[in-house]
Amino acid sequence: MIENIIGCKWSLTVIDLIRRGIKRPGAIQREVEGLTTKVLNERLRKLVRFEIVEKTIYPENPPRVEYNLTRFGNEFITILDSIEELERRFSEN
């Protein structure tokens, strides 16, 4: 099941951006070359469904939305860190 998160394009990138404080869809999209709104929203919905991020809607005009890591999401990124660490070690051969 977690492959459903890790396995699809952009997921990890999105999680990483949110963790770094880039929380609004527009901002995220501006950061990621090639990420369309459709795919971004698919990812965000999935991340919400898996309780990795949570969505907050501020009823303003224009609408403002923020995504934040949940507690579970914070545990999740420790795995991402391990993965990055491993990749580093792998590329060093």
Added chain:
Amino acid sequence: MIENIIGCKWSLTVIDLIRRGIKRPGAIQREVEGLTTKVLNERLRKLVRFEIVEKTIYPENPPRVEYNLTRFGNEFITILDSIEELERRFSEN
């Protein structure tokens, strides 16, 4: 890049079986309902390429082949363990 491992179907299952001592293609396939030889071999090739497992060929008749975790592979499964742990925690809600 490691998403290429984690992200595709059956990869984690195969790694897990090898780690548990089920090292021969035939045996692996018998364990996994729905895994075809084509896909199994694709996975194994990928795992070898990423140096997670290594292949040993015993020049016998009938041919015998074994796949074993490399040192890197052993580090890799610590991540799998974390993932499983997380999934457990996730399903408990």
Added chain:
DNA sequence: CAGTATCCAGACCGATACTG
């Protein structure tokens, strides 16, 4: 037993256009 080749359905993703 180990491994490859081919064919095909479905998933995934990007482009585009559009709504609130």
Added chain:
DNA sequence: CAGTATCGGTCTGGATACTG
């Protein structure tokens, strides 16, 4: 700004048949 709908191309995986 946030989000949905639709259409198509590409890539992945499953079924099957086959070779050494």
